Amino acid sequence: xxxxxxxLYGGKSAEHSVSLxxxxxxxxxxxxxxxxxxxxxxxxxxxxxxxxxxxxxxxxVKALEFSPEDSLTPAxxxxxxxxxxxxxxxxxxVVFPLLHGxxxxxxTVQGLLELLNLPYVGNGVLASAAGMDKVLMKNIFAQxxxxxxxxVAFIKREWDKAREAAYEKVxxxxxxxCFVKPAxxxxxxxxxxxxxxxxxxxxxxxxxxxxxxxxxxxxxxAREIEVGVLGNDEPECSVAGEIVPKKDFYDYKAKYEDGNxxxxxxxxxxxxxxxxxxxxxxxxxxxxxxxxxxxADFFLTKEGKLLINEVNTMPGFTPFSMFPLLWKHTGVxxxxxxxxxxxxxxxxxxxxxxxxxxx
Numbered sequence: 001x002x003x004x005x006x007x008l009y010g011g012k013s014a015e016h017s018v019s020l021x022x023x024x025x026x027x028x029x030x031x032x033x034x035x036x037x038x039x040x041x042x043x044x045x046x047x048x049x050x051x052x053x054x055x056x057x058x059x060x061v062k063a064l065e066f067s068p069e070d071s072l073t074p075a076x077x078x079x080x081x082x083x084x085x086x087x088x089x090x091x092x093x094v095v096f097p098l099l100h101g102x103x104x105x106x107x108t109v110q111g112l113l114e115l116l117n118l119p120y121v122g123n124g125v126l127a128s129a130a131g132m133d134k135v136l137m138k139n140i141f142a143q144x145x146x147x148x149x150x151x152v153a154f155i156k157r158e159w160d161k162a163r164e165a166a167y168e169k170v171x172x173x174x175x176x177x178c179f180v181k182p183a184x185x186x187x188x189x190x191x192x193x194x195x196x197x198x199x200x201x202x203x204x205x206x207x208x209x210x211x212x213x214x215x216x217x218x219x220x221x222a223r224e225i226e227v228g229v230l231g232n233d234e235p236e237c238s239v240a241g242e243i244v245p246k247k248d249f250y251d252y253k254a255k256y257e258d259g260n261x262x263x264x265x266x267x268x269x270x271x272x273x274x275x276x277x278x279x280x281x282x283x284x285x286x287x288x289x290x291x292x293x294x295x296a297d298f299f300l301t302k303e304g305k306l307l308i309n310e311v312n313t314m315p316g317f318t319p320f321s322m323f324p325l326l327w328k329h330t331g332v333x334x335x336x337x338x339x340x341x342x343x344x345x346x347x348x349x350x351x352x353x354x355x356x357x358x359x
């Protein structure tokens with residue numbers, strides 16, 4: 001029997017277009033002999049539209065037979081699309097949220113799917129929310145004893161009231177160069193490298209356009225090494241890969257537009273460094289209570305010290321993105337990777353059904 005797979009993509013986020021790329025890649029890779037594919041598109045206004053089941057290949061996910069006049073809010077759409085999983089004719093067996101950024105990768109959609117008691121691919125509410133908020137994530141890593149760069153954080157109201165004090169704190173605790181980032185955004189959107197006060201002031205202005213909270217991290221001279229983690233309670237790691245930007249840092253344009261970056265897989269690191277990398281990646285995965293998948297990103301200094309930068313709970317997922325490429329070099333092809341993630345979603349859901357919530 002085919003698995004009824006709902007693909008949830010688009011989203012009300014600055015990473016909407018990235019999600020469309022991901023959805024198209026997944027649709028092309030899915031075996032129609034194994035899956036019924038049900039597209040669910042979220043437009044930039046946050047309205048949800050369910051398209052017809054896909055019966056063949058597509059070239060443009062925005063060109064599917066969606067009717068904007070049929071768009072609904074998630075609450076209104078839920079009874080029509082997400083019938084409870086314990087009903088005999090559940091409309092979907094598993095949902096794959098192919099969403100990046102806020103309102104999709106941050107635990108909001110995951111919470112909806114939990115309430116509907118539907119299996120879904122990827123991380124749960126807690127891991128998604130903590131992984132999206134770089135400040136909370138780094139606080140959890142610090143509690144777990146994971147080595148990382150120094151950082152400070154501010155909310156917009158705090159900065160508005162005392163901008164000079166904020167800049168002075170960054171300079172005193174981190175110095176230059178440093179990186180200013182929106183706390184709750186991925187794909188390197190809104191990130192700036194600062195070498196002086198003028199650039200720091202401009203970076204705060206830029207980052208606060210995307211979030212009410214920003215994080216500022218100490219700049220380090222280091223290589224950028226990444227590893228994929230796959231599993232639930234017994235996660236496994238892929239080979240390591242290295243990102244070599246041809247500019248100052250790996251920003252949005254380098255990732256998605258100009259291709260001005262080299263991805264080296266496997267990374268040229270020692271066996272000892274790889275073992276430590278895997279141990280830290282699994283430790284981070286478990287510290288956030290992750291499930292399904294993450295991409296763990298590290299800095300490797302010239303002294304050979306590994307520092308965890310962050311984990312991405314819904315990494316870029318086209319065949320040419322780092323996470324699938326890491327697993328391809330580990331021996332897991334893109335279609336196999338998708339099928340493995342669907343199985344992990346079912347496994348986690350089945351385990352939750354054994355928990356008794358009443359007495």
